[in-house]
Amino acid sequence: MLTVSMAWEGKTRQEVERELLETLEDARERYEGLRRQYTRMFTEAADPGVASSDGTLLLAQSLKAHPAVREALERYSVALKRFGQVVIYRKLPED
Numbered sequence: 802m803l804t805v806s807m808a809w810e811g812k813t814r815q816e817v818e819r820e821l822l823e824t825l826e827d828a829r830e831r832y833e834g835l836r837r838q839y840t841r842m843f844t845e846a847a848d849p850g851v852a853s854s855d856g857t858l859l860l861a862q863s864l865k866a867h868p869a870v871r872e873a874l875e876r877y878s879v880a881l882k883r884f885g886q887v888v889i890y891r892k893l894p895e896d
Contacts, residue, residue: 809893818887821894825880832873839866 809817846859883894 814887814891817893818884821880821884821887825877825884828873828877828880832870832877835866835870835873839863839870842866 812820842859842863846857846863886892886894
């Protein structure tokens with residue numbers, strides 16, 4: 802049986818699952834997009850064919866992007882955990 806918190810009051814289990822799934826999908830898309838961008842910049846910076854100054858700039862940009870990738874991964878992990886709580890354990894996450 803699902804316990805109801807104030808944030809979920811008045812919503813069906815399906816509505817809660819749908820909201821959490823949308824949040825999960827948004828977080829996954831953001832993480833994957835940032836990860837691809839970071840990987841591309843880092844790979845290009847390490848390419849011996851890239852001019853030294855361009856490689857240095859790309860490396861600096863990729864290092865600046867790294868915290869955003871970590872934050873996106875953290876948000877994705879939290880969204881996955883919250884969705885799993887509802888789907889697997891039938892427990893509503895606390896907000």
